[in-house]
Amino acid sequence: MQKVDVLVIGAGPAGSVAASYLKKQGYSVTILEKEKFPRFQIGESLLPCCMEHLDESGLLDAVKAKNFQKKTGAAFMRGEKRCEFLFSEQFTQGWTWTWQVKRADFDMTLAEAARAKGVNVNFECEVLAVDANSERQITEYKDIEGNIHHIQSRFIIDSSGYGRVLPRLFDLSKPSAFSPRGAVFSHLEDINRTEKTSNNIFVHSFDNNKSWIWAIPFSDGSTSVGIVGDRDKIVDLAANDGEKYKQFIRNFEDLKGRFAHSELKFEPRNILGYSVGVKSMFGDGFVLSGNSTEFLDPIFSSGVTFATASGLLSAKMTHKHLQGEQVDWKNDYEDVVQKGIDVFRSYVTGWYSGDFQTIVFAKTIDEEIKNQICSVLAGYVWDKSNPFVKKHDTILSTLAKVIKIKESQAD
Numbered sequence: 001m002q003k004v005d006v007l008v009i010g011a012g013p014a015g016s017v018a019a020s021y022l023k024k025q026g027y028s029v030t031i032l033e034k035e036k037f038p039r040f041q042i043g044e045s046l047l048p049c050c051m052e053h054l055d056e057s058g059l060l061d062a063v064k065a066k067n068f069q070k071k072t073g074a075a076f077m078r079g080e081k082r083c084e085f086l087f088s089e090q091f092t093q094g095w096t097w098t099w100q101v102k103r104a105d106f107d108m109t110l111a112e113a114a115r116a117k118g119v120n121v122n123f124e125c126e127v128l129a130v131d132a133n134s135e136r137q138i139t140e141y142k143d144i145e146g147n148i149h150h151i152q153s154r155f156i157i158d159s160s161g162y163g164r165v166l167p168r169l170f171d172l173s174k175p176s177a178f179s180p181r182g183a184v185f186s187h188l189e190d191i192n193r194t195e196k197t198s199n200n201i202f203v204h205s206f207d208n209n210k211s212w213i214w215a216i217p218f219s220d221g222s223t224s225v226g227i228v229g230d231r232d233k234i235v236d237l238a239a240n241d242g243e244k245y246k247q248f249i250r251n252f253e254d255l256k257g258r259f260a261h262s263e264l265k266f267e268p269r270n271i272l273g274y275s276v277g278v279k280s281m282f283g284d285g286f287v288l289s290g291n292s293t294e295f296l297d298p299i300f301s302s303g304v305t306f307a308t309a310s311g312l313l314s315a316k317m318t319h320k321h322l323q324g325e326q327v328d329w330k331n332d333y334e335d336v337v338q339k340g341i342d343v344f345r346s347y348v349t350g351w352y353s354g355d356f357q358t359i360v361f362a363k364t365i366d367e368e369i370k371n372q373i374c375s376v377l378a379g380y381v382w383d384k385s386n387p388f389v390k391k392h393d394t395i396l397s398t399l400a401k402v403i404k405i406k407e408s409q410a411d
């Protein structure tokens, strides 16, 4: 039976970052990936904070060489209202830009760069079963010909994303408190893109803050356009090859005809009920990272950054464990990841309650407050010196209340 130090399940951003970091520390690392890459994945707008994780795991230069679309900020819109955040104007000292990427190219780049560093990356190998204890784990997987193999490891990092391999096998999933939503999306020709419409992500809020549209421009001139809303709305928009989605994108007033005559690059796809949590992020001989932990909502483009952040931290803790050091997985891993998730949970809640919109679309917005919010939107959700991180659970609703009172008095 093949033996490795670390087995990583999944070659998405979490898996490649974790594997590459551990290879740098001198371990034998194997990734088992179910799909053949390049493969489509949703999650195309990154946050500046993930640049630090790509750098530390040795993957940043490979991504830089691809000349993906540079992202320097994000704009939120509702009707005629508009609020643009620029990452160069933020509270936390950190990266001021990142990329918007087609995930097929991005994830392939990460996996190839990890392989170039010596990680053994096996595509079209689906993990079926895991027998784990703290000393060793035996993983069963199936290759593309249907042959069954077993591999022994000293530790497993589960980065299987929506596949949720270990949460499924070890009954670790728990339902999300968010109401079930979905998204329908495609890539469109974007011939009307101008300096004015900008190359950064646009988010249009509508339906009384219940639904929103993303527009994520890519460097090849195409743009990803998706609609997020309640499950039933998305099922309706996605029916009949996305007929209503196409009509909506072409006619939605706030897009001002930008995609009125655009060709779709592929028939609209949809994803439903993606919000999910976990009872525990670790167990004997394994740790979960990326989307196989908890996924909240796509509104603030936090998924890939959480994948790289938790992928890197899980690898650092695995390194400590394999060195024979005592690891406090609850305190040093789960609680750290959970803190970041909880900050974003407050912002997602604030988005759908309308508090976030009340703040960003206020008649005036204090520059210092805007810069502090901007750092959250850049992914710096572990910076406790930022009051919009520290007091995340109350600050949005309190500020929104004050703004509403002020604006009603001024009217």
Ligand SMILES: Cc1cc2nc3c(=O)[nH]c(=O)nc-3n(C[C@H](O)[C@H](O)[C@H](O)COP(=O)(O)OP(=O)(O)OC[C@H]3O[C@@H](n4cnc5c(N)ncnc54)[C@H](O)[C@@H]3O)c2cc1C
Residues within 6 Å of the ligand: 009, 010, 011, 012, 013, 014, 015, 032, 033, 034, 035, 041, 042, 043, 044, 045, 046, 047, 125, 126, 127, 128, 159, 160, 161, 162, 163, 164, 165, 182, 183, 226, 271, 274, 289, 290, 291, 292, 295, 297, 298, 301, 302, 303, 304, 305, 307
């Ligand atoms: C509608 C929507 C829009 C989004 N938009 C954004 C966005 O703009 N920006 C952003 O940052 N995030 C976004 N996200 C979130 C993003 O998709 C995820 O957070 C991100 O892909 C997680 O990365 P990961 O590495 O954890 O998992 P993944 O990228 O899902 O990678 C996991 C890998 O594991 C493999 N795998 C699964 N099962 C097995 C198995 N049994 N054996 C072996 N391999 C397996 C899969 O094939 C896959 O390649 C969005 C999500 C949704 C639902």
